[in-house]
Structure formats: structure tokens, C-alpha cells
Amino acid sequence: ELKVEQNPLFLSMQEGKNYTIYCNYSTTSDRLYWYRQDPGKSLESLFVLLSNGAVKQEGRLMASLDTKARLSTLHITAAVHDLSATYFCAPGGSNAGNMLTFGGGTRLMVKP
Amino acid sequence: DSGVTQTPKHLITATGQRVTLRCSPRSGDLSVYWYQQSLDQGLQFLIQYYNGEERAKGNILERFSAQQFPDLHSELNLSSLELGDSALYFCASSGGYNQPQHFGDGTRLSIL
Numbered sequence: 001e002l003k004v005e006q007n008p009l010f011l012s013m014q015e016g017k018n019y020t021i022y023c024n025y026s027t028t029s030d031r032l033y034w035y036r037q038d039p040g041k042s043l044e045s046l047f048v049l050l051s052n053g054a055v056k057q058e059g060r061l062m063a064s065l066d067t068k069a070r071l072s073t074l075h076i077t078a079a080v081h082d083l084s085a086t087y088f089c090a091p092g093g094s095n096a097g098n099m100l101t102f103g104g105g106t107r108l109m110v111k112p
Numbered sequence: 113d114s115g116v117t118q119t120p121k122h123l124i125t126a127t128g129q130r131v132t133l134r135c136s137p138r139s140g141d142l143s144v145y146w147y148q149q150s151l152d153q154g155l156q157f158l159i160q161y162y163n164g165e166e167r168a169k170g171n172i173l174e175r176f177s178a179q180q181f182p183d184l185h186s187e188l189n190l191s192s193l194e195l196g197d198s199a200l201y202f203c204a205s206s207g208g209y210n211q212p213q214h215f216g217d218g219t220r221l222s223i224l
Contacts, residue, residue, distance in 0.1 A: 031210060033212060033213070035215075041217070042114065042202065042215045042216060042217045042218060043202065043204075043215040044114075044215075045212035045213070045214065045215075048210065048211070048212050050210055088155065093168065098143070098145075098160070098168075098206065098209055098213070099145070099157040099160055099168045099170055100145075100147075100157060100213060101157065102154060102155035102156075104154055105154070105155075
């Protein structure tokens with residue numbers, strides 16, 4: 001059974017600072033997804049990482065994937081308040097379907 | 113707007129009752145996924161349909177069932193409801209194996 005662990009679970013940071021969220025998973029997966037969720041809202045797709053060594057960047061967020069280490073990171077550069085949300089990682093399923101197994105989420109609060 | 117439509121947005125009912133949640137995927141997406149989000153269980157995959165056929169099954173209770181119709185909309189049926197079934201139920205759709213899953217706004221189910 002695939003297990004996904006994110007850390008930290010909660011992150012409070014000052015605007016302008018950098019930080020990294022880590023996502024470890026227990027079994028082989030060749031795809032990993034990052035999502036953002038605002039309180040009471042839906043999940044918004046941020047990144048789809050499709051291969052070992054994949055790196056994607058959008059604005060102040062950059063995601064990377066190391067399939068050998070079963071690790072993905074989401075790096076935040078010069079955080080701003082608008083980035084406050086919960087971030088989830090989810091490796092894709094290895095069966096014929098594409099079920100996502102979500103980590104517990106990292107709740108990010110960016111303070112002015 | 114993800115293009116995935118879920119109805120109703122809110123549902124309040126009593127224990128023992130049965131409800132049906134409806135999902136219309138994005139235009140052109142053949143895959144529909146159902147997820148449950150609760151405080152104690154987090155985000156859990158329930159079931160996936162692809163072009164009318166069940167593709168993958170997760171931790172879906174026997175009291176729950178789903179189907180995808182020829183027009184690709186999907187319904188999730190929850191019966192003999194218990195207090196613990198109170199949760200946010202998301203539907204997602206995707207256009208392919210390596211594409212992101214796009215989530216609807218969810219149906220918030222409250223069991224009294």
C-alpha cells in the first residue's frame with residue numbers, strides 16, 4: 001500500500017523568506033502531482049511531474065521529483081501572503097487507473 | 113473554474129438515509145474520479161470510471177456505489193448513511209494518464 005508523508009504539516013513563515021516542503025512516498029511511482037487548496041475550496045492543480053529529475057516552476061513555486069529517492073519537493077521563494085494555503089502532494093497510481101494517494105497536506109501561513 | 117460541475121453543493125440528511133451526488137466532467141474528459149475529504153481520514157480515493165467502465169477502486173465502503181453514464185456524467189450513491197460519512201466529496205476528471213486531475217467544488221455532506 002502506497003503511503004505518502006509530507007513535512008512539515010504546518011508551516012508559518014514571514015513574507016520574503018524561502019522554504020521547502022518535502023513529500024516522501026513508499027512505493028514506486030513515475031508521476032507526482034502537487035495541488036493547492038484554500039480553506040473550504042476545491043483543489044487546484046499546480047504541477048505534474050512525469051519523470052525522474054523533472055523540475056517545474058511557476059512564479060514563486062518550484063517542484064522537483066526524484067523517483068529513485070521517492071521524494072518530491074516544493075520550494076517556495078520569497079513567500080507572499082497570497083501563497084497561504086494547504087499544499088498536497090500525490091503520487092500517481094501504478095495500476096491501469098490513475099488514482100491519487102494524497103499526503104496529509106502542508107498548511108502554509110505566510111505572515112506580513 | 114475547473115470545468116467540473118458537482119451538485120448539490122451542500123447536503124444535509126439523517127442517519128440511515130440515502131443520497132446521490134452528481135458530477136459532470138470537463139468537456140472531453142473520459143475519466144472521472146471520486147474522492148472523500150474528512151478531518152480524520154484526509155483525502156481518500158474512492159473510485160474511478162473511464163468511459164463508463166470501472167477502472168480502479170479505493171477505500172470505498174460497500175454502502176457506497178458509483179456509475180458513469182453514456183454522457184460521461186457520474187453519480188456517487190451513498191446509502192445507510194452514518195455520522196462518520198459526513199465529509200466533503202470531490203469529483204475530478206482528467207483527459208489522460210499523464211494529465212492533471214481537475215477537481216470540482218465538491219459536495220459537502222452533513223449527517224445529523
